[in-house]
Amino acid sequence: MEDVISVFESRTMELHTTRSWDFLGLPIPSYTNNRSTLFPLRLPSYGDHDVVVGIFDSGVWPESKSFDENEGIGRIPCNWKGKCVKGYRFNPASACNRKLIGARYYLNGFEAQYGALNTTAENPEFRSPRDFLGHGTHTASTAVGAVVHNVAFPTSSLLAKGTARGGAPWARLAVYKVCWGKDYEGKCTDADVMAAFDDALHDGVDVISASFGETPPLTPLFESASAIGSFHAMQRGVSVVFSAGNDGPHPSLVQNVSPWSICVAASTMDRTFPTPIFILNHFSIMGESLITTNIINVKLADAINYFNDGICERKNIRKGGKSGKGKVVVCFSTVGQVSIATAQEALKAINASALIFGAPPTTELPDLDLIPTVRIDIDQATQIRNLLAELPRLPMVEIGVARSVIGKSVAPTVAYFSSRGPSSILPDILKPDISAPGVNILAAWPPETAPTVRPSGKFNEEEEGVKWNFQSGTSMSCPHISGVVALIKSVHPNWSPAAIRSAIITTATKVDTSGNTILAGGSMKASDPFDIGAGQVNPIMAINPGLIYDITTNDYITFLCNIGYTDQQINNLILNPSPHFCCRQSTATIANFNYPSITLANLRSTTTIRRIVRNVSLNKNAIYFLRVLPPYGVRVQGGARDGSPALWGNSSAPLPRSPTHGFPS
Known part of the structure; x- marks a missing residue:
């Protein structure tokens, strides 16, 4: 065609x-x-x-x-x-x-x-x-x-x-x-x-x-x-x-x-939304939520009381099980790999009053909730679960409103x-x-x-x-x-x-x-x-x-040739392909592709890596010194060996850079 x-x-x-x-x-x-x-x-x-x-x-x-x-x-x-x-x-x-x-x-x-x-x-x-x-x-x-x-x-x-x-x-x-x-x-x-x-x-x-x-x-x-x-x-x-x-x-x-x-x-x-949880007569912890109304006079329960294997999903609701009305239920993201939204929907189905959700701290907060939800970390959720297992009856819990806090978290x-x-x-x-x-x-x-x-x-x-x-x-x-x-x-x-x-x-x-x-x-x-x-x-x-490390279209094409792409496959990528295109033989290696990071997928022996950089500083006569922090298990030798600057030049031309050598260690 x-x-x-x-x-x-x-x-x-x-x-x-x-x-x-x-x-x-x-x-x-x-x-x-x-x-x-x-x-x-x-x-x-x-x-x-x-x-x-x-x-x-x-x-x-x-x-x-x-x-x-x-x-x-x-x-x-x-x-x-x-x-x-x-x-x-x-x-x-x-x-x-x-x-x-x-x-x-x-x-x-x-x-x-x-x-x-x-x-x-x-x-x-x-x-x-x-x-x-x-x-x-x-x-x-x-x-x-x-x-x-x-x-x-x-x-x-x-x-x-x-x-x-x-x-x-x-x-x-x-x-x-x-x-x-x-x-x-x-x-x-x-x-x-x-x-x-x-x-x-x-x-x-x-x-x-x-x-x-x-x-x-x-x-x-x-x-x-x-x-x-x-x-x-x-x-x-x-x-x-x-x-x-x-x-x-x-x-x-x-x-x-x-x-x-x-x-x-x-x-x-560094913005958090701390929300206090008070387990009356026991301890308090701090979670995160978007709750804007206090929750009081409710009991705290474990998901295992309402869901098979404690997996907070609607399909796991115990047949003929108890109602969650008036209960704050603790669920885990790691039990059954459930999301906050899945757990919210499950607790809504049992008429629970609120959800305390144990999840890794860098997961998202609950959106506007089907039911009020506080996210805590896994260790905190485990602490609550252990407490519930020891008590003869369900404790009372209160949940405060969320606040916006900036600059206090790492x-x-x-x-x-x-x-x-x-x-x-x-x-x-x-x-x-x-x-x-x-x-x-x-x-x-x-x-x-x-x-x-x-x-x-x-x-x-x-x-x-x-x-x-x-x-x-x-x-x-x-x-x-x-x-x-x-x-x-x-x-x-x-x-x-x-x-x-x-x-x-x-x-x-x-x-x-x-x-x-x-x-x-x-x-x-x-x-x-x-x-x-x-x-x-x-x-x-x-x-x-x-x-800066610059790369041209020809550099990308050479890279694709070097990783084994065929002429037709490369033509598929090019904006204006030529039926006469063919990969030229190049001495450049994949490691010398001028990317601003260096990744060697299969380092087995000493490898020499070269990069070309250009000075774009307002200081046209800037001098740059090279510092190498090698990854564990690798020895890297780079830059001028006599301690002189590794890079020099003006802003109008590429700057030569000494090669970097990688050694498996």
Whole structure:
């Protein structure tokens, strides 16, 4: 067939689901004299250089204040070719403005795979860019949301009260709805994603943020819409940011591992919602919740009294069992591997008054609950269970209201759910690349969509009306990096996607607020690069990284040749493939691919590794010294051996770097 580059099965990918920017060191921006200011840096844009961020997700709720026009925002960029597409309950004249400048939707792939879109039954979807699931509104708000004051959750409370905004609040937003509600989950087909990439690159976006991925096992890059589309974007100078996935903490389940994109892990921040639990005449503990009303005069019970094997699921309710009325029931995430939502629904079915849920500390908080819920850690839950086993009768318990506390907890910690490396198909490329906040992120939400999807496959209609909602997942960490990319792009508009990624990776921090190594949630061990990549993003430092590791399209092609891809497979990835393309013989090794991290999947003997860096510092005559911290069991020798500077030069040319030698030890 003419004009057909390749044919592959259209697979389905799934969506990965206010304080965060302050925690990352980006204060609330102000706008004066037609220039936004950011202390301690003056960024002439903070989005003002007309950076356009494309969000590939479930659409947008355009009426949210997150998508209002910020003070001082200028005209739509003259080179913008995108448009707002009319659809059900989406009128471009009122929905779009100088902030939300593009909105499209893609259904052909979804309907070919799942049948006609549900537009009439319970909880119908919108055949338009309007968001039904809430996921897209949340991620867009996180990346580029406008400055909105006096935000709280829920609106009537003081939880997380403050000012909400995206990382690049003056950047423009273009929405590409590629994910649709199916069984109350977001489904995104390859066919629709590829179509969106084509349009977004034509429209003129500068950054693409995509919080979805395929469930492992991963397909080869040349058959992946995300990998192919992001390769095309890289060729056009467009950075693509993906979420790492929510399959942690097991190894090698990280998704979106293409070397030309950015893969983002999730971590916590230093905001908590402590909630006191008083077991009368015994002891008290502190959990976390979003509870806004005291719970008193109730008894405390173990799940084993109501559920077979103590597994808090509706299907495990004991036949002819007791009612949970007037009881606070203790459940464990690790008994039967149940989620908070599953346990909530199960306790609602037995008429329990509240849930105390034992789970790893870096899991998400319960959303607006079917029943009031407090999350505690596994050790605390075990302490309660042991007490209940010793007592002849059920004790009384009281639960206080939650408070918002900032700066008292050690953070960040890698989220328990965040997918870990190494990459299952490219183990010589470190993934994830970087980490950003992804636990209990408060951002915009469609008021017609309940913030919680129940395991039974429906929304809790009682919860509608929320305009700001907490969500957790690498889906939430991904738009944080997209916002940072937009900031860097606004300051350095000519930097390549590889240079921007390098700036983010090489300036990351590896320590938490206590000054110790960032811990991995769940095991609470010291995190390693397969947990967190280079570390936690540092937006201020990333603006001026000093040195960058750049990579060209030809470098990527050489890399693919060296890992054994055929000419046709590489042509499948290239934007303008040539029938005459063939891999050239190259002396470059995979280890010398100019990535800003070094990963050797099979180190058996002495290996020499080379990198080329470029000085982009404001100091054109900067001198850099090399320091090597080798991993355990490996001896590394690098830089000049006489103690002289390892790197030198000016900002206009690449700097030579002495090779680094790795020795198995």
